[in-house]
Amino acid sequence: METLIFLIPIAFGVAGLAMVAFIWTVKNRQYEDPKGDASRILLEDEDKPL
Amino acid sequence: MDIAAPERSAADPKAFVRKGDKGEYSLELLVKGAKCVNCLGKIERGVSEIPGIEQARLNLSTGRFIAGWHDKNLDPAKIVQKIIDLGYGAIPFQSDIAQSVSDTEAKKLLIYMTVAGASMMFVMMLVEPVWLAGIFGEMGPGTRTFFHWLAAMIAIPAGAYAGIPFFSSAWKNLKKGHANMDVPISLALILTAALSLWATANFREHTFFEAIVMLEFFLLIGRYLDHKLRQKSRIAAQELLALQAVTANVIQGDGTIKSVKVSEVKEGEIIEILPGDRIPVDGVVIQGVSQGDFSLITGETQAIDIGIDSHLRAGSLNLTGKLLMKATKVADDSFLAQIARLVEAGEQSKSVYVRLADKAAQLYVPVVHGAALLTFIGWLIAGKGFEVAIWNACAVLIITCPCALGLAVPAVQVVASGRLFKNGVLVKSGDALERLANIDYIVFDKTGVLTRGQPNLINRGEISDENLAAAAMLARASRHPLARAIARLAGPGPSIKDAQEVPGFGVEADVDGVKVRMGRAEWVGAQSDNSETEMWYRKGDDMPVRFAFSDTLRDDTIATIAKLKKLGLGIEVLSGDKLGAVETAAKAAGIEKFTAQASPFDKAARLDELNAQGRKTLMVGDGLNDAPALAKALVSIAPGAAADASQSASDMVFSGENLNSVYESIMVSRMAKSRVLENFWFSAFYNLITVPIAIFGFVTPPIAAFAMSMSSVIVSLNALRLYKK
Numbered sequence: 001m002e003t004l005i006f007l008i009p010i011a012f013g014v015a016g017l018a019m020v021a022f023i024w025t026v027k028n029r030q031y032e033d034p035k036g037d038a039s040r041i042l043l044e045d046e047d048k049p050l
Numbered sequence: 051m052d053i054a055a056p057e058r059s060a061a062d063p064k065a066f067v068r069k070g071d072k073g074e075y076s077l078e079l080l081v082k083g084a085k086c087v088n089c090l091g092k093i094e095r096g097v098s099e100i101p102g103i104e105q106a107r108l109n110l111s112t113g114r115f116i117a118g119w120h121d122k123n124l125d126p127a128k129i130v131q132k133i134i135d136l137g138y139g140a141i142p143f144q145s146d147i148a149q150s151v152s153d154t155e156a157k158k159l160l161i162y163m164t165v166a167g168a169s170m171m172f173v174m175m176l177v178e179p180v181w182l183a184g185i186f187g188e189m190g191p192g193t194r195t196f197f198h199w200l201a202a203m204i205a206i207p208a209g210a211y212a213g214i215p216f217f218s219s220a221w222k223n224l225k226k227g228h229a230n231m232d233v234p235i236s237l238a239l240i241l242t243a244a245l246s247l248w249a250t251a252n253f254r255e256h257t258f259f260e261a262i263v264m265l266e267f268f269l270l271i272g273r274y275l276d277h278k279l280r281q282k283s284r285i286a287a288q289e290l291l292a293l294q295a296v297t298a299n300v301i302q303g304d305g306t307i308k309s310v311k312v313s314e315v316k317e318g319e320i321i322e323i324l325p326g327d328r329i330p331v332d333g334v335v336i337q338g339v340s341q342g343d344f345s346l347i348t349g350e351t352q353a354i355d356i357g358i359d360s361h362l363r364a365g366s367l368n369l370t371g372k373l374l375m376k377a378t379k380v381a382d383d384s385f386l387a388q389i390a391r392l393v394e395a396g397e398q399s400k401s402v403y404v405r406l407a408d409k410a411a412q413l414y415v416p417v418v419h420g421a422a423l424l425t426f427i428g429w430l431i432a433g434k435g436f437e438v439a440i441w442n443a444c445a446v447l448i449i450t451c452p453c454a455l456g457l458a459v460p461a462v463q464v465v466a467s468g469r470l471f472k473n474g475v476l477v478k479s480g481d482a483l484e485r486l487a488n489i490d491y492i493v494f495d496k497t498g499v500l501t502r503g504q505p506n507l508i509n510r511g512e513i514s515d516e517n518l519a520a521a522a523m524l525a526r527a528s529r530h531p532l533a534r535a536i537a538r539l540a541g542p543g544p545s546i547k548d549a550q551e552v553p554g555f556g557v558e559a560d561v562d563g564v565k566v567r568m569g570r571a572e573w574v575g576a577q578s579d580n581s582e583t584e585m586w587y588r589k590g591d592d593m594p595v596r597f598a599f600s601d602t603l604r605d606d607t608i609a610t611i612a613k614l615k616k617l618g619l620g621i622e623v624l625s626g627d628k629l630g631a632v633e634t635a636a637k638a639a640g641i642e643k644f645t646a647q648a649s650p651f652d653k654a655a656r657l658d659e660l661n662a663q664g665r666k667t668l669m670v671g672d673g674l675n676d677a678p679a680l681a682k683a684l685v686s687i688a689p690g691a692a693a694d695a696s697q698s699a700s701d702m703v704f705s706g707e708n709l710n711s712v713y714e715s716i717m718v719s720r721m722a723k724s725r726v727l728e729n730f731w732f733s734a735f736y737n738l739i740t741v742p743i744a745i746f747g748f749v750t751p752p753i754a755a756f757a758m759s760m761s762s763v764i765v766s767l768n769a770l771r772l773y774k775k
Contacts, residue, residue: 001193008200011172019168026160036110039087 063126065297065311066142077126079115081108082139089138096132103129115140142297156281159274162212166267169208173260174755176201181752184255191253198250198257205259206243212266213239215273231411231452234418235269238447245444258448261754265451268762272456275464279480298330299323301374315377323373325529325551328365333375335360339554340371343531352583353531355554365674369529371553405481406726407459414452422446425745438747445749449740454761458729461769466722469773474690474705475715482701485685486716487723488666492614493657493679495671496625496635498689500607500709503672505535505583505599517595521587524549524568528557532585532599533568556585564590601631603638610709611640617716620665624648624656626675654678670712672696687712718772725772729765736761 025031067077084093090110097106097117105118117129133140180197183189189197216239220232239262246257297309301320312330315321323329325340341353344366353369356362362375422443429439463480470477477483497503510518522540525533527549546566549559556569566589571578574586576594588594614621623636623644632646645656653671657679660667669676669683672692680686680699688696690705697703704711740757743749 011175012204015168015172019164022164022168023161026157026164031157031160033109033111036090036108039090039110042087043091 063142166212268453275460337374486719498672657682
């Protein structure tokens with residue numbers, strides 16, 4: 001039972017982090033053009049040769 | 051791209067360029083026809099190649115394109131022209147209108163939904179051990195209460211935050227003195243939170259913290275889907291506004307040409323109209339000869355000659371020659387504006403329609419409130435005390451919470467419009483499907499709906515292959531609809547570069563020193579009997595070759611009409627074209643009732659008449675002249691090649707060549723309606739079972755959680771059945 005003292009804050013932290021990350025993606029406009037983003041990955045980057 | 055779509059030359063977008071604080075310029079465009087990866091790459095790369103352009107980004111989901119640059123000498127018309135040259139339509143967008151497009155509401159709902167969903171999972175992790183320990187008796191009251199407090203720590207703040215949409219909507223409605231669905235929801239949320247906190251503080255066995263966030267999560271999914279569907283129709287309406295904001299080239303006193311917004315054109319001003327331009331305002335021609343495509347305005351398929359003193363109506367297309375026109379009416383009372391006003395009036399009458407979900411809500415609120423109140427009073431009378439009474443009343447509110455009801459309609463509409471989208475039908479609003487399912491009468495426009503809306507060669511057998519190939523070379527150099535029909539038939543190939551368009555007569559060129567002409571009979575020196583729409587081709591002194599045209603029915607018109615008749619729907623044709631043409635087409639399609647030479651106002655009046663008779667009418671039309679009728683009908687569909695105003699005024703747009711899309715849409719909408727009704731029946735049945743359990747006080751937290759999630763899952767799965775035939 002004593003482990004709860006560590007585990008619960010860790011669990012809170014991890015879940016909180018995930019939520020903050022998601023909210024960041026929303027604010028970062030990652031859901032505004034799903035079709036375009038899905039297509040963009042197929043385009044070749046011309047200006048950045050490796 | 052549809053080659054038959056009227057060509058749009060670059061409207062001068064200077065009036066739409068927005069200047070930022072740091073000297074940066076930006077231009078927003080509505081790009082039409084871009085649907086695939088290649089389009090995206092082609093357009094972005096193409097515009098980036100213009101010297102000076104720093105930013106070029108196309109949103110493939112909404113069709114909005116934004117370009118940014120710093121160089122003040124850069125001509126924004128180059129950007130528009132570049133996109134048009136690549137084969138897409140580009141229309142400048144008024145930035146202040148576009149501002150409101152960024153969908154902040156959807157973003158907020160998405161965040162509320164995530165907060166509710168994530169905290170639901172977390173709270174479940176904490177309360178499930180308590181439930182299991184309750185069965186096996188392995189947890190003391192101390193540990194149990196500790197877990198309850200942990201659950202409260204998450205559920206209370208998360209629930210308060212994710213509940214904002216419900217609380218604010220309920221409060222707004224209560225202030226106005228009526229109760230919507232959000233009132234019992236808010237009441238249930240607040241009551242549950244308060245009682246659960248009280249129970250935790252008093253070491254009770256049961257709390258309902260997980261119910262708070264779970265409820266919000268399921269309800270928010272429904273809200274989010276619903277919002278997305280409504281947003282689609284809002285965007286369509288904004289595009290109509292954007293389309294009216296095209297510019298006109300006004301010739302000023304000193305002879306220079308200035309591009310101004312159409313809304314700023316004054317009466318009496320002289321406007322230059324190039325071949326391929328749309329007429330910006332009503333006016334009279336003072337110089338030049340040309341031909342005009344009036345098909346979107348009158349439904350007439352033949353190109354009409356334009357000369358000095360011809361009256362031009364806003365929205366028609368100038369085909370072959372440059373014209374100077376004197377504006378007779380300003381944008382506000384032009385023909386286009388009258389049409390726009392009629393459309394608006396029609397849409398207002400449409401908003402009277404009460405959506406199924408709202409009907410259900412009207413029934414739901416008093417029933418739920420009544421049941422909760424009766425439970426409370428009942429338990430008080432039974433002498434079980436205040437605590438038991440309020441807990442059971444609260445359980446009734448939780449268990450009846452309309453998770454399934456909130457999902458019932460949007461889930462079905464999302465799936466149904468997704469299925470139609472795959473088949474090339476764009477559904478602009480969710481309730482359009484509901485309305486479509488109820489129709490019992492269909493009014494078709496002729497030109498462009500029953501027929502292809504473009505001339506097709508009908509005497510191919512009389513023309514030799516060499517003559518067709520030679521004529522096609524000349525035809526490719528012309529904008530005239532008949533020439534285009536020949537070019538379309540011959541397929542891609544070379545064109546004569548130095549061909550001269552002679553406005554009002556035809557097109558001519560020199561090929562190896564021999565004069566080649568295509569156009570009017572008397573111009574090429576041929577005898578015409580003038581019975582059909584025709585064009586003549588002549589090389590030097592060879593025999594003139596006759597090309598005859600007619601607007602033929604779509605391939606599947608006859609089959610589709612037969613299928614629609616089988617559904618028992620009344621069908622009629624309402625066209626602006628001449629009687630003979632309408633009669634032939636209607637008879638060929640198998641439709642007995644038809645009206646010809648109907649003006650846009652006649653069409654709207656006919657729809658009013660049908661509405662007054664209690665008919666539930668579907669209008670299918672493509673022309674500007676159909677727009678008011680499209681708006682007046684209970685529900686309307688326009689083909690993808692339709693006038694922009696008609697596409698905006700209608701509820702659905704189908705692309706492709708098949709009229710069968712109309713039949714398909716009706717069938718899917720009917721299936722969607724039965725799915726929605728099934729979902730309602732299921733919700734009613736679910737409440738019939740669970741409400742008595744709640745009233746008599748047998749609902750424990752695990753039962754509530756199970757019942758709520760299962761009902762939502764079942765409703766969603768039922769909606770997904772629509773994907774199957």
